[in-house]
């Protein structure tokens with residue numbers, strides 16, 4: 001399955017990531033894209049490779065964003081600790097949500113994750129440390145390991161890109177691991193996987209926690225980029241956006257979520273000044289087109305043309 | 311213990327679907343090392359029985375004992391791990407995995423590395439030899455690298471059996487293993503079942519009476535959820551109540567048995 005063409009894809013991705021800021025693309029925009037690309041890849045691990053549709057992934061992005069912001073700004077730890085604490089908190093929250101939701105299948109699973117994420121939204125709104133509507137502002141970027149100054153945009157950019165790559169390749173590894181084989185079996189025929197003796201709920205829980213933690217990694221990193229954690233991260237729009245990025249790019253493809261994230265963030269960037277809140281309508285239209293005529297997404301369709309899984 | 315003679319026993323096994331009783335007080339006893347057939351007209355409750363035995367459905371009433379152990383309340387995956395493994399009426403494979411991977415994912419379970427998400431998939435390559443052996447046993451060796459979705463139906467059923475065998479179960483439940491197969495495939499599967507039943511117990515649902523007559527030591531006839539008759543083929547096939555149940559059953563069921571009996575003569 002993992003043919004040589006994949007390595008060209010990886011090389012292109014790395015090459016692009018290394019050269020894009022040099023080529024003059026606005027680094028903050030790129031960093032935002034990498035954060036969301038990682039978020040979408042984590043989501044894809046769950047929906048694309050396991051068949052679980054979570055509609056509450058904003059919860060993991062936001063918990064990590066707030067915890068990272070709190071750890072760095074209020075507790076005074078370095079950025080690496082903020083990212084670590086954020087990622088772990090998202091993993092723990094993933095364990096809690098997963099334990100509650102995984103026994104339910106299909107739409108019920110989606111509804112429970114949505115309900116739990118909404119509850120968390122109101123918790124954030126009420127709590128003091130999140131800054132409510134204003135958000136948790138002014139998070140210092142600080143010095144990575146006490147050595148590298150992250151207030152320098154270039155340094156921060158390469159850190160964000162490295163974090164993205166680490167998450168991206170971890171997900172790739174998971175998909176092709178012995179565990180990934182079982183996930184695929186569960187997705188393709190769950191009753192059969194059960195009849196082979198697999199406790200499918202345990203596998204689902206583990207992949208849910210992984211996906212949550214990686215979403216958290218994206219959220220914590222994003223806090224560093226914008227020096228801000230806000231309610232936007234926790235809103236259900238965010239849960240919807242990650243679904244859209246994944247579907248548009250190509251569900252169950254390796255590169256799809258990355259492409260989807262760049263396209264959506266790019267469009268939002270371009271359109272926000274010109275059409276204002278119409279941007280939501282345009283996103284909606286893209287979603288409909290995607291579902292109706294473009295099922296495989298950009299990378300999925302490309303893979304079909306090339307007759308290769310991408 | 312006299313119990314050890316029977317590998318699987320049910321007492322008063324009952325399943326009601328919101329008022330409709332699909333399985334009604336079934337006492338089934340399967341003797342160790344035999345091939346036992348469960349037959350009956352369409353809708354008799356055979357598949358529901360299988361779902362109860364493997365806990366894919368929770369019984370409304372009754373108990374199930376496997377190897378002297380009460381498994382009535384166990385989870386389905388745990389029952390499979392005890393060595394009671396089922397197949398499905400409609401072929402159950404993993405369509406977008408290769409034929410080899412289908413068998414390998416079954417072999418993988420006992421290695422204990424199935425949770426290892428950080429390991430390269432290459433560690434599974436050491437199972438390839440055994441997987442190929444199993445595929446050879448069902449004449450699928452040449453298809454090892456093919457995508458399962460592309461196999462013809464009969465081959466998929468054979469792959470399903472190979473996958474089940476990968477678990478080396480003490481007892482196999484086969485739900486219509488020859489359904490939808492051409493003549494040659496049926497012959498192949500019959501030979502295969504006979505071969506694999508040498509050191510295990512098989513309980514199978516089957517509509518093809520030739521296959522039933524050919525393979526089974528004991529037959530249990532189910533009609534409207536209840537046991538109608540039990541015994542060896544020669545006995546059961548002469549039982550007037552059995553013949554009546556088939557004739558009296560819905561059109562599809564009677565036609566099917568009728569045609570198979572013609573074939574037999």
Ligand SMILES: Nc1ncnc2c1ncn2[C@@H]1O[C@H](COP(=O)(O)OP(=O)(O)OP(=O)(O)O)[C@@H](O)[C@H]1O
Nearest residue numbers: 327330332350351352353354355356357358359399
């Ligand atoms: N989940 C369910 N809910 C309601 N009724 C069901 C359910 N499953 C099965 N039944 C009903 O129970 C009865 C027995 O079904 P079952 O599938 O066990 O029959 P069967 O003997 O396997 O038939 P066939 O030979 O056609 O496979 C049927 O009338 C069926 O409609």
Ligand SMILES: [Mg+2]
Nearest residue numbers: 356357358399
């Ligand atoms: Mg049936």
